[in-house]
Amino acid sequence: MTEMLQKFDVIVIGAGAAGLMCAAQAAGRGRSVLVVDHANKAGKKILMSGGGRCNFTNYYVTPDKYLSHNPHFCKSALKRYTQWDFIALVERYGVAYHEKKDGQLFCDNKASDILNMLLSECEQQGVTIWLDTPVSAVAQCTLRGCRYQLKGGGVLLGCESLVVASGGPSIPTLGATGFGYELAQQFGLKVYAPRAGLVPFTLTDHNKQLSEALSGTALNIEVECAGQVFRDDMLFTHRGLSGPAMLQISSYWQAGQSLSINLLPDHEVASLLRQQQHERPKLSLKNWLAELTTQKFAEKWLASSAWQQSTLAQLSGADMDAIALSLHQWLVKPAGTEGYRTAEVALGGVDTDELSSKTMEAQRFPGLFFIGEVVDVTGHLGGFNFQWAWSSAVAAAEFV
């Protein structure tokens, strides 16, 4: 006897940010929609995001905030479902939010406000959600009105449109997998090898001891690598360097490259030292540096230097230039990153050349869609990744 096939217009794999958004919007068009997820709870990354407050979008969404092998791909979807559209949805639900800095919008209360909003949208539109449902045996289907079939928790399922919204492999403990990449490869679609992005650096050289000693200290710095510059906070950790500035530059960093860190970007150290030497000659270099940073930083930074006990009067011109260089261009060669264990995103993913930028549909496989993080589009820190999830989801939802 042939196995009974349960049919939906649309099946979405992954009940995360993109999957839930796409499901609600597609069901709003009258499509019957099933969302399957192997996790025991929907939207786990949403709940974890933004330190529990979900940085759900940004006032200043522009394509240059995204990394992709095709920087133009994201433009169409971002233009058609904008941050203002998502903000309008958030406001319709009365979710309280605030701008933290640089246009980053966070919930006043909890990230669950965003997840509950998405689940409520799904419920109102009649979306069926199956959790604890592993997916296997995805294949094209030859039955009428059915283009793809799969096994979901042992049930044979069929659909006209299959939406892959299974995210990237960062934070595996939250149920993250590389399933979407494998599925794309199964259909012969090109996938750019994923790697951890928005992730802290690890150090092994002499700078490791300094980071350990300064663990917990934060400085507002400017970091440069591979032609990119970010100005934000940097945090010393037991393992290396973290904080928003380091997470941002990590997405551009390649193994073997050095970071150039300006520890005092608001000051011109060489001329400032000369001026201070004239005005406050008896001041110790350590106390001068502590005034601009922290006492702990000044102590540890100067601990192994020749100027540990120097007063400003004792410094030669060459000393002052060397001190300025060491503070304005601190060169750090990371040993690596903390990897998917703590990364906020995975760079790489399904090659955008395989997809329509208007619909997110695979060019060679009608009815097969990829949305969200599984696609080779990765945002900067600051709410840009969720905005990509919402925008790509809505783009697909109009055509599934």
Ligand SMILES: Cc1cc2nc3c(=O)[nH]c(=O)nc-3n(C[C@H](O)[C@H](O)[C@H](O)COP(=O)(O)OP(=O)(O)OC[C@H]3O[C@@H](n4cnc5c(N)ncnc54)[C@H](O)[C@@H]3O)c2cc1C
């Ligand atoms: C700690 C942390 C904090 C973050 N904070 C922010 C933030 O504040 N702002 C921001 O913009 N971005 C943030 N991000 C990034 C953001 O969470 C992701 O970009 C976004 O969740 C991607 O959405 P998605 O729907 O593509 O994938 P996800 O939200 O990861 O959803 C994928 C879903 O697919 C399911 N799945 C995976 N494999 C399978 C499988 N084999 N079978 C069935 N289901 C499967 C998963 O269980 C999951 O529910 C953060 C990420 C992390 C890890």
